[in-house]
Amino acid sequence: MSYNITIGTVERSLPIIQVGPTKFLPFIELLGDFELTNAVADELVKIIPSETEMIFTMETSGVALGHAVAERLNLPYKVARRHRRSTMQNPLIQEVESFTLGIHDTLWLDRRHADQIHGKKTIVLADVVVSGSTNASLARLVERSGGTVLGFYAGFVQGTPSIPVQCVYQLPVEMLESATD
Numbered sequence: 001m002s003y004n005i006t007i008g009t010v011e012r013s014l015p016i017i018q019v020g021p022t023k024f025l026p027f028i029e030l031l032g033d034f035e036l037t038n039a040v041a042d043e044l045v046k047i048i049p050s051e052t053e054m055i056f057t058m059e060t061s062g063v064a065l066g067h068a069v070a071e072r073l074n075l076p077y078k079v080a081r082r083h084r085r086s087t088m089q090n091p092l093i094q095e096v097e098s099f100t101l102g103i104h105d106t107l108w109l110d111r112r113h114a115d116q117i118h119g120k121k122t123i124v125l126a127d128v129v130v131s132g133s134t135n136a137s138l139a140r141l142v143e144r145s146g147g148t149v150l151g152f153y154a155g156f157v158q159g160t161p162s163i164p165v166q167c168v169y170q171l172p173v174e175m176l177e178s179a180t181d
Contacts, residue, residue, distance in 0.1 A: 065155055
């Protein structure tokens, strides 16, 4: 069973995965798929505000898309980490409850990167947004860094996030077919 999408001229057949006893979702993964990542980036740059000065995303899944969008717009981008790195100096730490994963998470931003966000009009960028909780935490890191959040942007939205997100493609929240189809 699969779910077909088309972004620009790129077509993909997404696998349907089981995420609960009776819930099945199409699974999108940009990592390792440069054609789809580039197609999503091409569409995103059409909706990102022209006054954007910085792109902010998080590891790991957002990095490939963040890089592709930053390259197209000739803008810098910064990445929040899920773990502290030994090279980080005086990092900003932001707790986040990830409803998608059902666990608490911590985001880390090196102070040197926070200083580069300071005073910048910044977008928060994700590959997929489900609840929006992680992206809201990314926005708090931007604000704590002294930047201004212009908005939330994603390749895909799946569900009804708690934040307003502009996206390229709205994925279904649940597939009604059984996994044996």
